[in-house]
Amino acid sequence: MNPRYNPRTIESEWQRKWDESRIFQPDISDKEKYFITIPYPYLNGNLHAGHTRTFTIGDVIARYRRMLGLNVLFPMAFHATGTPIIGLAELIAKRDPETLRVYTELHGIPDDVIAKLDSPESLVEYFGMESEAAMRLIGYSIDWTRRFTTIDPAYTKFVEWQFNKLHELGHIVKGSHPVRWCPNDENPVEDHDLLHGEGANILDYTLLKFKLASDVSDVSDVSDGSGRSDEWILPCATLRPETVFGVTNLWVNPDIVHAKVTVNGEQWIVSEEAYRKLTHTDKVVRKIGEIKGEDLIGKTVENPLINHNVLILPANFVDPANGSGIVMSVPAHAPYDYLALRDLKGANLGKYGISDDISDLKMISLISVPDMGEFPAIEAVDELGVSNQSDPLTEQATKLVYRREFHNGVLKENTGKYAGIAVSKIKDVLTSDLVERGVADIFYEFSELPVVCRCGTTCVVKMVKDQWFVNYSNPEWKDQVYAHLADMQIIPEELRVEFENKIDWLKDKACARRKGLGTRLPWDNEWLIESLADSTIYMSYYIISKYLDRIDVSQLTPAFFDYVLLGKGDARNLPINEDLAKQIRADLKYWYPVDIRSSGKDLVPNHLLFFLFHHVAIFPKEMLPRAIAVNGFVSLEGAKMSKSKGPLLTLKHAVTTYGADVTRLYILGTAEHTQDADWRSESVNNNQKQVEKFYNLVYRVISDPEADEPPKIIDKWMMSRLQHRISETREALEVLRTRHALQNAFYLLMHDLKWYQRRGGVSSLKAVAHVWIRLMAPFMPHICEELWKGIGEDGFISLSEYPAPDPNLVDRCAERAEELVENTLDDIEEIIRVTSMKPERITLFTAPAWKNTVLKQALIASRSGKLDMGALMKELMQDPEIKKHARDVPKFVQQLIKDVRTWDAAQVNNRLEGLDERAVLSEALEFFERELGCAVAVLDADAIDATDAARDDLDPQGRRKFAEPGRPAIYVKDTN
RNA sequence: GCGGGGGUAGCCAAGCCAGGUCAACGGCGCAGGACUUAAGAUCCUGUUGUGCAGACAUUCGUGGGUUCAAAUCCCUCCCCCCGCACCA
Structure with missing residues (x-):
């Protein structure tokens, strides 16, 4: 193992080993399965930081579940249907300078390559290849044997089957619909086709x-x-x-x-x-x-x-x-x-x-608005001081009137049968x-004018006649989707209401287009199936695509799909071999449904919705997706990314600059859930150092000989903390809080480990490292594989068991002991800082016995729910040992009760266990002396009397009377 | 307009659902220190104010309220971001 961290070597080596060993190409087995899918990327450019985030989250899920012992399938394919690829090919063929600039400079396409990318086919080929290479470069655990693109003839058969199904089910209807239209191009226009009016509704x-x-x-x-x-x-x-x-x-x-x-x-x-x-x-x-x-x-x-x-x-x-x-x-x-x-x-x-x-000319008032007179227009004009019709304030006045009338206005008598109806x-x-x-x-x-196409033509609203629609507005269909949504896990949970609203809002959607790549409507060949409609249930196609080397396209008949996807018909009557058909059917039954679909938040109101609708329409209940996860975008140094204008950071560029593991760590750790992540190179650099530190730290632990020191309190503390970090990490991963998971699995654990070493801990290092690299493996798989090998383990860490917390190693007392040491050190440091003393000698006094007795009684009272000053005092005063301190007791009790009341049951019970503070501090004396640079002693506050204290200069100011349980009194003797 | 999310110390960003140990995790930046011939790396300390003893005061968009107690619960207002489609 190399003492220096070399990501390039490590990453390519392990990627090769994963590929050769085929460990990410699962077959059906007796193990429980887990099927994760991420929406395939559209091939009109290279993968960028936004994809990196979504796909890396997916890979972490896949790797985590795999380490939990599940048989994980994580496939990938590419989307090519629709118009943008055609548009791009045309622009490249035209040698459009801006396009050439963007694609060479931002997408990193070599000059000699771009010229050849002048057809849709060459683009699909090139970006498909580049995208797969990029995803391999960052170490995704994808099963590439199932890869396909959406313009493959076999996929076309699948889409035809799907649309025939929907048609049969009555979900495809004919109608007219208004669209933004360019009369010159004779095509509907999208936002990115426009020069002006992108926001126009x-x-x-x-x-x-x-x-x-x-x-x-x-x-x-x-x-x-x-x-x-x-x-x-x-x-x-x-x-x-x-x-x-x-x-x-x-x-x-x-x-x-x-x-x-x-x-x-x-x-x-x-x-x-x-x-x-x-x-x-x-x-x-x-x-x-x-x-x-x-x-x-x-x-x-x-x-x-x-x-x-x-x-x-x-x-x-x-x-x-x-x-x-x-x-x-x-x-x-x-x-x-x-x-x-x-x-x-x-x-x-x-x-x-x-x-x-x-x-x-008589003005006619027809709306009555509370707090406004007969003519709201006049009032608004006067209120805002509008001078004439060309005054820009007129617009504001109009809005003002509209708002008031719309929300509070009611129609007057002169509107006849409409009188009394609210304007809204x-x-x-x-x-x-x-x-x-x-x-x-x-x-x-x-809603805004003008709307101008890129070709310079002013666009109009066109009524597209006899258009094919998916009738998402169908209330029964919506109800089914709604019902299924209730059974699904939505991550983050806050988005559930968003999904509900969108289901409600969804209207019929045109599903056929005149232009673009794609599949023709099987019953109406003039139309191409729209590209969001053809990618709704393709997750099931991953099951089939694995076997396409053994099947001819002509054999992909409706009967075939009916059988393998829905279990209808008889395997003996299919164009393909009966055993093969049965095999595919078995695969589908094993892998389906999708366990989780993880995606960017831009797909919520469209793809993810259609994904649900189409599944609900076509598949039976037990084949419906189980969870959806949604993540936010990525910006670059605070600026929004743009595929067509920049700024843009490609996945490949990030990985070649920073390394796969660093890129992964950064993109996962910088934000979570629907928050947007901001990519800042300065922060990534910092992350790089952290990863190096991780490598060096673990490397040292691995190379150092086993320590034979007996475990101390600090070891129990370290192991206890480790259990918490494991639990936190696992809990966070369950709901895809990658940032939170990393805070615990990486940064906080590193923090703990530093404290542990500072406190002189050594004997637990190897045990911690053994857990730590597994804990980090889903996030930074390459470096962890390398360290796993270094620690002497055979086999892949990717297939090892994910750490689980061991409740027996959780040690509250050790944690409290460490808390005592830490707090005491903090207090001493604060005293020194505030007083600007140069300490010559420091004495710590642990609380006298009677105070511990009082605390115990208070805790017992609190546990039984009867913590009361009067009762407690009465009880305490019966104890002669306490009565001796009668003068100090009430004040102490009063403060104590206040504190105890803020503790919950667990804290009360924990404190009832008691802690030998003198022993804990004694064990830490060496540490204190090292940190503080002077002699430190610990005494029991009871152990000396006033004469001793004065004579020996142990506590001339009588500090020891301040000693309390959990808070020793401190005497700092100044050098001066 | 409708719907969703959000406003926390110089910046990023936890905490908020389940009120108390929150002057508020963590990181960056900045300042000081240790190590080093030096730089880098690493480690330590500080980073609202006051304070020569471990404390106190004032803070979590604004203004109210509930409570013994609020960044956390309720209400008012202000501001920011995203979606509203036939487009991947």
Whole structure:
């Protein structure tokens, strides 16, 4: 064994031995099994620090369970379906400079390699290879014999089977759905496809149809004018349809040209932009003409709900890109409308043919809000001091009104049958009423504008028609998932409510796409199965993938999957060999269900949910997953990582820089559960030193000859502490608190060991080391294998038994004894520090017998629940030995009772055992002298009387009277 | 807006569910010391304030409350992070 820690050599050596010995390639056996899976990584880049965290947690679980004696299966595969790999291949093929930079500099792809990665296949091949190499480099105990990628023909068969199943079960339905859409690419766009508007949601506006009271067929018309009636509709898009009852006018931008269009047989006037948006909806739309905004001003329209004609007024704030380009005005409740109207007062509108004084326009209030008057818009404007419609404060005023009205507002009498309904409840009810009556439509619009695709095109909301959906909204299905969730372990437990909420919130999800890699829908070949949908139950495929070298793709028939996965049918009637089929079926029954699925927290609202839904749909109860664990992200020096922009730290880079064990230790020890971990190179360096220290310490222990000293109190203490560390570590690992586990298994234990050595302990070192390296093996497997060999053990530490606490070695008295020594040392040091003395000699006085008697009586009283000052005093005073000190007893008892009351039963019992403090301190005298650099003596406070004390200068200040059980009196004699 | 998580000493970060031994684990940084020719490494001590005897005072986002006792329980308010989808 090398006296110097050399991670590179150690790590590659043990990785080779693990691989050669195939110890991580389990077969079914009589042993209890444990099946752990981690979501496979997507192959559009190299593995980074985020993957490192999730996978390392998985590996620790695998290694820990293996050392607990379970037969552990930890497989891995790669995800390639979907669009990003195609997108990346295109960018590389185009020699996009930014992409080339990111992938060479951040992902570490050599210059001569990247040029060849211009096809999806080459990317999958390359990143698959690199990812496996990286995972081997960090020492994961993965069974690589089961590896696959999701574009393998065999996997495709599996996905087809799965979707046919779901289809049969009625979980796949057809429908329409609004998506963000790029008209140029003719494809839905994702966040990372966007130049602007990444945060934009799709909102459902209500489109209210105001009928134009006059015919505008001929006004500024440039169209063919064929086949139209004289009825024109001006639709207004609003998020607050109830305010239709308060409309006083419409706003039209006089400076823009509007489109005349037919929409499902009706004639509408909307902005040019709105027309374009309408063409992507499920409506039949045709442009038939144009009309200038100014030609509409001054005309009147009819409110679709109430018999009330209102005027169209000019407004420059109307944005043609937003909604329909026509806006309804509700000045009582909308600050913009109120201000625009106010600004218009007194203006000459004669050029629009408006002769009426618009000051006469009556505001209509339709919502009553507590603490606000009739016109909340006016109040908000006044409250915030908004000056005019272009004041940025208008936005705030709008929000203020909305918030108050939405939460506390109630509809007034003038809303007819809706009167009395809370504003927060009205939208859906009213909209569906209006749509039914034909006076409104739903119109989808982005919450933020503009939304621009990377190609530069402005995106729209498109209604994708005849789309295939997984009907997650099905209440019965949800109930089943919900019920199963209750039986599962969720780590951390706080996330359970999150899962419950998400199950509740989940709606139908489109599961087919036009573009990307993947499997075609078996019954509708035009569609590709969406890439989250094809990766929900693939954990079962790991069982099959092991045998694919013996099976032809054509043999992977529905009957085959039915048999091996569900046990349906007869093994004799399958395209493959009967024994093989039975073998696979036996494997599945042995390994399934998944015991734990551990993943990053980003997958909670999607993959992990689908994982549950699909399992519940397809598999019987006993095959459903048992636990889900979730961990947080990793940032780099405080900055968020980004695969496509940086900063990025690849797994490979981390391991080659710091070593596998150091990387593992750091990533596991820096955060736990859903907390995000921050990777700081400075801290990693420090970790590196700690690992070295660990190696050197254990190496020394191994090389030093066995100590033949008899065990002392400190040895009992060390072994006792070790048991606590073991328990804490195991308990933490059970719930994947890796940081807590490491605090105990590594740092605190190292701390204990240092104290032990400082106290002169030697004879337990070998025993502790033997436990310690096993305790650390799941976290730092390579170094521990090396030390395990060094300590003289044959075989792999990876297959050794994980340390279990031995209750017989827990020694409370030894711990209390050590506490006494430590506290006494602290006290002495504090005295020296505060008084700035240079000690010549120190005398410790242990408590006199009577005080110990009092304590004992108090403890007994406390145990029987009758700790009471009066009763205790009475009892004590019957003891002549105590009565001798009658003057000091009450004060001591009073303080003591206070202390005893804060102790729980265990502490009380423990203290009842008593401790020979003089013996403990005597054994530590040498230690005290070494630490303090002067002579130290310990005496019983009873042992000397006043004359002795004065004569021998043992205790000239009478310190010994302060001696108490657990707290010896201290006399420090100064040199001066 | 809805849902989830969180605010602890210069920084990171335990503790909070099961109130008391919490001036508050641990680490980093910083300061001092030991060792060394020196540096590094290692070890020790300190790091809210006061204090010439082991103590006291004030602290755990804010303001209240419950309690003999609150970082921990209850309420108010403020602030930060994440998700809200058809995307892996």
